[in-house]
Amino acid sequence: MGLCYNIQRMIKKFIIRWAVNSLGLWLASELIDGVSYGGEILVLIVAALVFSIINAFVRPIVVLLSLPAIILTLGLFTLVINSFMLFLATLIYEPFIVETFGAAVLTVIIIWIVNFAANTLIRE
Numbered sequence: 001m002g003l004c005y006n007i008q009r010m011i012k013k014f015i016i017r018w019a020v021n022s023l024g025l026w027l028a029s030e031l032i033d034g035v036s037y038g039g040e041i042l043v044l045i046v047a048a049l050v051f052s053i054i055n056a057f058v059r060p061i062v063v064l065l066s067l068p069a070i071i072l073t074l075g076l077f078t079l080v081i082n083s084f085m086l087f088l089a090t091l092i093y094e095p096f097i098v099e100t101f102g103a104a105v106l107t108v109i110i111i112w113i114v115n116f117a118a119n120t121l122i123r124e
């Protein structure tokens with residue numbers, strides 16, 4: 001039961017993260033010029049899935065490799081890392097567009113705020 005329960009819990013967390021990332025990307029596309037998904041909800045959902053997968057697998061490696069810069073900037077460099085992860089998601093899935101690095105930074109900040117609000121509301 002232990003292993004099966006842990007797998008179900010991990011899947012549940014991933015789906016919640018995916019939904020929250022979808023909401024954050026939608027909000028960013030509404031608020032920020034240079035972020036668009038063409039008005040199709042499927043594009044937004046797939047972009048959030050790609051972004052979530054990148055954050056689950058690629059981001060930990062990049063964070064580990066850039067740990068000195070993160071420590072030196074007191075964690076602020078994670079904003080840059082997350083922005084690059086978003087750019088990577090847009091390269092992989094081209095219908096979702098983030099035109100500039102500034103738009104990526106603002107999008108990541110919006111996603112952080114949405115994640116914070118969701119984590120506050122949904123406590124495990």
